[in-house]
Amino acid sequence: xxxxxxxxxxxxxxxRWILRDxxxxxxxxxxxxxxxxxxSGKSTLLRIxxxxxxxxxxxxxxxxxxxGAAVGYVxxxxxxxxxxxxxxxxxxxxxIRGLTTTTARDRAGRLLxxxxxxxxxxxxxxxxxxxxxxxxxxxxxxxxxxxLLVLDEPWSGLDAAAHTALAGILAEVAAxxxxxxxxxxxEALARTHATAVHTVAGGRVGRRAGPVAAAGDLSALxxxxxxxxxxxxxxxxxxxxxxxxxxxxxxxxxxxxxxLGLPGVLAAERRGAELHLRVDPSxxxxxxxxxxxxxxxxxxxxxxxxxxxxxxxxxxxxxxxxEPTPRSTAR
Numbered sequence: 001x002x003x004x005x006x007x008x009x010x011x012x013x014x015x016r017w018i019l020r021d022x023x024x025x026x027x028x029x030x031x032x033x034x035x036x037x038x039x040s041g042k043s044t045l046l047r048i049x050x051x052x053x054x055x056x057x058x059x060x061x062x063x064x065x066x067x068g069a070a071v072g073y074v075x076x077x078x079x080x081x082x083x084x085x086x087x088x089x090x091x092x093x094x095x096i097r098g099l100t101t102t103t104a105r106d107r108a109g110r111l112l113x114x115x116x117x118x119x120x121x122x123x124x125x126x127x128x129x130x131x132x133x134x135x136x137x138x139x140x141x142x143x144x145x146x147x148l149l150v151l152d153e154p155w156s157g158l159d160a161a162a163h164t165a166l167a168g169i170l171a172e173v174a175a176x177x178x179x180x181x182x183x184x185x186x187e188a189l190a191r192t193h194a195t196a197v198h199t200v201a202g203g204r205v206g207r208r209a210g211p212v213a214a215a216g217d218l219s220a221l222x223x224x225x226x227x228x229x230x231x232x233x234x235x236x237x238x239x240x241x242x243x244x245x246x247x248x249x250x251x252x253x254x255x256x257x258x259x260l261g262l263p264g265v266l267a268a269e270r271r272g273a274e275l276h277l278r279v280d281p282s283x284x285x286x287x288x289x290x291x292x293x294x295x296x297x298x299x300x301x302x303x304x305x306x307x308x309x310x311x312x313x314x315x316x317x318x319x320x321x322x323e324p325t326p327r328s329t330a331r
Contacts, residue, residue, distance in 0.1 A: 001062055002026045002179050003049065003148060008058035009203075010044055018044045020203040022058070026148070026179040031170055033190035034183045035208065036200035042183045043076060043152055045200060049181055050150040064148045064179075070097075072141030076152040078133060082126035086112055086136045089125065094143045104143065111139035116161060131157035138166070149173050151182040155189065167193055188268075188278065220284045221302040222277040224291055274299065 008022040018041045026032060026049075036042045047053035048060060050073040063069060080089050087108050094104025112121045115135035119127060125136065134157050141149060154166055170180050170193055184190050187208075190197050197208040265287060269276045275296075279287050288298060 002028055002030075003060065003062040003064045005048070005055075005060050006058050008048060008055040008060065010041075010048060010053070010056050017203050019048075019055075019200075019205070022205045024198065024205060026062075026064075026181070028177040028179060029174045030196065031174050031180045031194045032182075033194035033197045034181060034200060034205075035185070035187055035190055035197060036183075040200045041203060042200050045205065046073075046150050046152050046181060046183065047075075049148070069148070070144045070146045072144075072146035072149045074134075074137045074141050074151045074154060076156075078137035080125055080136075083124060085122045085124055086117060086128075086139075087121035089136065090140055090143060093140050097144050099143065107143055108139065111142055112136070114165065115139060116165075129157070131159060131162065134158060135162060138169070142169070145176065145178070146173060147178050149178060149180045151180070153184060154182050155184060220279045220281050221300075222279050222284070222287060222291070222298065223300040224275040224277065224296045225273060225299050226296065 003026040005022050005024050008019060009017060010019040011017045022045065024032075034042050034045060044053065048055050050071055051060070051065065052073060064071065084092075087105065090108030090111070091101060091104045094107060095101060099107070109121050112135070115138065117123060117135050118129070118132045123132075125133065128136065134154070138151070138154065141151075149170075155163055158166065170182070173180050174195075182190075182194075187197070198205050199208050265277050265279055265283075268278070277287065284301070288301070291298065
């Protein structure tokens with residue numbers, strides 16, 4: 001066991017309890033997603049797990065709490081002297097963590113190259129967008145291979161390519177025997193990348209069970225196909241989505257981070273040559289506009305009120321046939 005929280009509670013001064021009686025464990029290879037509303041205590045829990053904040057009650061124990069254990073932490077807001085360049089900041093932080101200047105600069109350069117930082121390693125922090133600043137924040141957490149990687153809203157502001165790269169980093173840390181904890185407000189995305197999902201509500205932390213599809217009762221279903229079964233010239237595919245016609249049927253595999261990055265998309269699933277999207281009903285029109293602009297064909301849309309139906313409602317109603325359609329007698 002890398003880390004264990006036992007009866008952990010947290011409050012500031014004599015204020016209300018932010019967290020109460022938290023019990024959770026992290027083992028090598030675990031990737032834990034934490035969900036909760038704004039102000040629920042998610043960030044406080046992450047600070048305790050990272051060792052940045054002390055619990056008011058209970059204890060945080062395990063090998064990862066020992067001196068010399070490597071903990072990588074990316075807060076929701078990453079601040080640094082804005083006149084420094086990205087590589088200068090990372091080199092300085094690497095030296096603080098015991099690396100030589102040469103090693104720190106080399107690792108910083110490789111991490112920033114992998115993140116495809118806009119402006120390159122010598123870009124000043126003050127010139128970076130929120131997404132690119134997040135790339136620098138993630139790079140500093142990886143300068144020393146972490147035993148525990150703690151990420152607060154890590155996908156916020158990232159482009160599709162960085163979105164996919166981040167998913168790979170989580171998998172790499174877990175495969176190397178580390179543990180990962182991250183927060184996100186999208187349950188479908190959390191379940192895609194996590195081995196377990198916990199929720200924070202009313203100061204209590206509980207494990208969430210059940211498939212993502214269970215949330216589909218309140219979502220719209222959008223079914224897409226590739227135009228003509230292939231990419232016509234100039235057609236841009238969603239970043240991170242493989243060529244669908246060449247894939248076997250993979251129902252239940254929502255590992256499509258590029259599509260999940262579209263505002264309003266809750267989950268995505270490949271079904272042969274079709275792409276099925278679960279969409280927030282209030283954002284259905286915006287999602288349809290986005291996919292049509294990218295030259296996808298919309299095969300069907302099922303609104304929440306007809307989710308119980310087996311067949312999706314077609315986008316365009318078919319013309320009435322000249323002959324009546326025979327009724328099936330099969331039962």
